[in-house]
Amino acid sequence: MTVADRQRVAGLGVPVVNAVNDSSLLRRAATLGAGGRYPPRVDQVVDFPRLREVHERAEAGRASGKTVVRVGDRARRLASLPTLDTILP
Template identity: 45%
Template sequence: MTALGGLKALGQLEGRTLLIEGAAGGVGSAAVEIARALGATVIGTASERNHAFLTSLGALPVTYGAGLAERLASLTPSGVDLVLDAAASGSLTDLVDIVGDPDRVVTVADHVNAQRLGVRVANAVNDATLLAEAGALGEQGRYAPRIEQTYPLEEIAKAHAHSERGHVQGKIVVTI
């Protein structure tokens, strides 16, 4: 729902080129699949070890960090239309510069810098409409949540430690 809420805040995706910062993580990977299902061309930032994963989701992978604008220019000469930040990696200023307008950027992760830059924030909310839409995409085979690791409730500390290491592909699930 966080991914779908962030994407909805960006508006029309069909025919647009969308950059997702943090595309291999739980929210980012969901956003990749959903945005593709909604007709966007998706470019996703991730470390090189996650590039094959992003390709399997239908995204064009690109390494995050310094020089991103130059790598994007060679990957998509026509430019990036919209950005969804799912990483809070400190790159929000660069992401705004890439698209040239804070109105074309939504973050689900970097609330502090969003306010300073005028970027919209999409908070995770329980929304039956969004849940139904994600469910319908799943039923159509156009979206499947990715689970990296499952932990029983009594190992929740291990789940938190796993999450804090970062670089997760998909979600970490705690079963009750």
């Protein structure tokens, strides 16, 4: 999220983090991942219908890693449909 009014946000108690886009860090992370040295921390594996529970857990601060969401055949079929970026030049 982009925050334009940092003072107002700070007054709301929202932490503000200044991230720097550095492509060399992304390349290093990709290299570590490809070599198996940057494994993800998987907190839970859930079926798609339980996605609401996943959000509630994260919002409550109880998530300790990534969530893998399993999707059914219908979602797989939808994911295989062409998108605008693959259709338009």
